[in-house]
Amino acid sequence: MKISKREFKLIFAYKTTRYIFIFWLIFNIIMLVSFIGSIIALYSYELNRTKLELLTAARQSSSLVSKSIQSNKYVLFAIKKELENKPLSKATSVFKEFYNKDVEYFAIAKQNGTVIASYPEGFKLPLDSKIYPNHIVDVAKECLHTNSYCIVPSYFYKGYLTHFVTFPLGNKTFLIKASAPVLQSIKDQIFLPYKSLDLGIIRNDGLMQANIPPESIGKIQTGILSKILKNTKEQYGSYIGYSSAYKTDKIGAFSRIDGSNLTFFVSIKKSEFLDRFLASISLIIAIAFLGAFASLITILWILDKTIDLEETKRKYEKGIEYLAYNDILTHIPNRAFFEHRFNQMIAGLNRNQRKVCLMLLDLDGFKKINDTLGHDSGDNTLKTVAKVFKSNIRAHDTLARIGGDEFAILTDSFEDQKDLEMIAKRIIKSINSLIFTNNMDLNIGVSIGIAYTTHPQTKEAIFKAADDALYASKQKGKNTYTIVRI
DSSP: OOOOHHHHHHHTTSHHHHHHHHHHHHHHHHHHHHHHHHHHHHHHHHHHHHHHHHHHHHHHHHHHHHHHHHHHHHHHHHHHHHHTTSOGGGHHHHHHHHOOTTEEEEEEEETTSOEEEEESTTOOOOOOTTTSOHHHHHHHHHHTTOSSOEEEEEEEETTEEEEEEEEEEETTEEEEEEEOOTHHHHHTTOOOOOTTOEEEEEETTSBEEEEESOTTTTOBOOSHHHHHHHHOOOSEEEEEEEETTTTEEEEEEEEEOTTSSEEEEEEEEHHHHHHHHHHHTHHHHHHHHHHHHHHHHHHHHHHHHHHHHHHHHHHHHHHHHHHHHBOTTTOSBOHHHHHHHHHHHHHHHHHHOOOEEEEEEEEESHHHHHHHHOHHHHHHHHHHHHHHHHHTSOTTSEEEEOSSSEEEEEEOOOSSHHHHHHHHHHHHHHHHTOOSOSOGGGOOEEEEEEEEESSOOOHHHHHHHHHHHHHHHHHTTSSOEEEEEO
């Protein structure tokens, strides 16, 4: 459905089409606002649901890590008890008793990093900054000087991702348990449908302790998570923002790990969340666009039909108006229009001291044509006479047919009586020049009664004066005019 430029202009030309268009526009604006509001509400719901899922995973995972820490402390405390009052040469046999497949190494080391005993053999501490990241070296040294349980960030040892914990033994020696991080086993238990899912452990000072994927292990993070940990004491929470570890915006959640200065986090890429959200509402968007297109087609069809109806109505109204004020036969104004125009001129005369002239014209010999040649000839005669009258007056004068063969002329554009006489003579001459038949008795003339005034008068007084003047013209022998001033 296509609307032309003209029809588009007509939309605003008619009250009905204008209202239909405005109501349609308001309705669509309301629908658009509602649609956008619904999308925003859905987005907010999905975002909060995703945050809750991540937060649940973070809290469950931090609980698992906390249990792992407690288990490590228990094992190391048990080994410490076994080693009491025993020479270091017996340490290896004690380590064997506690060794399992999840443990890479047990060791005893000095504060300078020298390994005294280990199982299996060959364990070395990551104290060489040429091999390991500086932060791992610094934390390892820090742990060897502390008097409490301490965790060293994950690092690669002999091709394996591992980390170790220290436990003071006394005499500036430390018991060490080195093992694979628990993160992989935890990740296997997190069932979230995001490819960009990552998780890790971060210290409160922003040092990445362990994470999967492991690209940022041992680096100080300056992203939103590290800022939150430094600025709040909340036990757990959600966040959205830039992650310096991945150089992208993340949606994540964190939960502090009991009994440590560590926090577990789980996060996904915000871009992946947005892609999944848009994919989930693609059908809704498609339906909305189809609905909008269908609405547009429908309103164009309605407006097109309404414009046709309005145009037809306008033509009928114009035709009715034409019939109300015009004579059907001669197509000049009728008596109704004459009365309306006469009232206007009288009002102007009485208000502004203007001039008014009324000419009453009556055809002489018309009845004989009607009776002899028939009504068709009479109608044609009236049409011809009307054209002659119209050609002899000015454009702003009013010519009307007020009866069968009676006509009237209203004018206020004359200087004096001579102008009116000139018009009357011109009309009579033009009518007399018409030849309707070779029978001279059947040709017509015109008698004219003219009344004019330059002072306030009533319509009735002017009409009566003109009618009396017409009667006087008839008495003179017809085909002449009489002028009176009142």
